[in-house]
Amino acid sequence: xxxxxxxxxxxxxxxxxxxxxxxxxxxxxxxxxxxxxxxxxxxxxxxxxxxxxxxxxxxxxxxxxxxxxxxxxxxxxxxxxxxxxxxxxxxxxxxxxxxxxxxxxxxxxxx
Amino acid sequence: xxxxxxxxxxxxxxxxxxxxxxxxxxxxxxxxxxxxxxxxxxxxxxxxxxxxxxxxxxxxxxxxxxxxxxxxxxxxxxxxxxxxxxxxxxxxxxxxxxxxxxxxxxxxxxxx
Numbered sequence: 001x002x003x004x005x006x007x008x009x010x011x012x013x014x015x016x017x018x019x020x021x022x023x024x025x026x027x028x029x030x031x032x033x034x035x036x037x038x039x040x041x042x043x044x045x046x047x048x049x050x051x052x053x054x055x056x057x058x059x060x061x062x063x064x065x066x067x068x069x070x071x072x073x074x075x076x077x078x079x080x081x082x083x084x085x086x087x088x089x090x091x092x093x094x095x096x097x098x099x100x101x102x103x104x105x106x107x108x109x110x111x
Numbered sequence: 112x113x114x115x116x117x118x119x120x121x122x123x124x125x126x127x128x129x130x131x132x133x134x135x136x137x138x139x140x141x142x143x144x145x146x147x148x149x150x151x152x153x154x155x156x157x158x159x160x161x162x163x164x165x166x167x168x169x170x171x172x173x174x175x176x177x178x179x180x181x182x183x184x185x186x187x188x189x190x191x192x193x194x195x196x197x198x199x200x201x202x203x204x205x206x207x208x209x210x211x212x213x214x215x216x217x218x219x220x221x222x223x
Contacts, residue, residue, distance in 0.1 A: 004154075033210055043155065043213040056210060091154050093211070099145065100211060102154035 002026070004094050005074075006103035013082045013110050021077040021106045025094030031055075032075040033093045033100060034067060043091065049075060082110045115199045120218040123193075129186040131217050133199030136180040142203050144175060145211065146184045148195040155198070155213075158184065189221045 005024040013019050025032050034046040036059075048056040049069035060067065064082075069075040079086055087110045093100040116134040123129040135144065145160040159166055159173045161182075166173045172185040186193055198216040203209045 035213075037152075042215055043149075045210050045212060048210045089152060093155075099157050099160055101157055102147075104154045105152075 004092060004101055004103035006090075006092050006106050008106060009104065011106055011108050013108065015083060015110055016081050019079040019082050019086070019108055021079075021090050021092075021108070022074045023077070023092030023094075023103060024074040025092075026101055029094035029096050029101075031095045031100075032069050033095075034075075034077050035091045035093070037089045037091065037105075039088070046077075079108075082108070084110050086110050115201055115214055117197075117199055117214065117217045119215070120220065122220050122222060123186075123189045125190055125221055125223055126188055129189040129193065129219060129221070131184040131186075131197050131199075131219065132181065133184070134181045135199070135201045138179050138201050139203070142201045144173065144179075144182050145200045145202050146171070146173065147198045147200065147211070147213075148193075149198070149216075150192075150195040158197075160202075189219075191221050191223070193219065194221045195219060 004026055007022050030051050032049045035043045036046055037043050045059040047060050047067045052071055064080045066078045089105045089107050091102050091105045093102040143160050143162050146158040147155040149155045159168055159171050161173045161175055175182045196216040196218050198213050200211050
């Protein structure tokens with residue numbers, strides 16, 4: 001049973017470009033969570049999704065950020081018009097009704 | 112979700128038991144205690160969780176006080192690879208999944 005898969009592992013974008021981060025949950029998991037970790041800081045919750053629904057987006061910035069978890073395929077975290085301050089590690093986790101398991105993250109660098 | 116309080120950092124000699132405390136005095140009856148760790152900049156790793164009984168698995172033991180206001184994660188024989196930031200998280204279990212809210216955790220340094 002493969003773990004949570006995130007890709008790409010590393011992503012470099014120029015300011016103003018779009019970044020798309022993908023997360024494939026563990027088999028049988030229908031809940032996905034996205035977290036952001038700025039350099040030398042803690043993990044900050046961004047958004048919690050179930051299939052086709054956003055359950056809690058209280059941690060999402062109001063502009064430029066969006067997330068989806070379609071019926072088929074991975075969850076996508078999309079950042080439009082990236083800025084240097086978006087440079088961070090983005091972690092995805094998935095769960096069923098119990099414990100959540102994390103992927104290895106996508107490290108976004110905005111140049 | 113209830114807040115947790117953990118020491119900022121701890122040291123432990125390799126081969127000795129590492130006992131990491133966590134205070135969660137405002138925990139509610141339906142809230143579980145979860146422990147995760149993050150080694151360097153890797154993804155957080157699930158360790159163990161419990162409601163009110165003590166729990167043990169291949170990684171660690173979790174001791175929860177009778178009043179559930181505090182708990183201790185025990186790594187019985189710490190190794191250098193256990194050096195990490197350890198997070199104690201209280202999470203509601205209402206029949207549907209809920210988010211994990213990470214605090215600042217305890218930075219455990221295992222030394223020779």
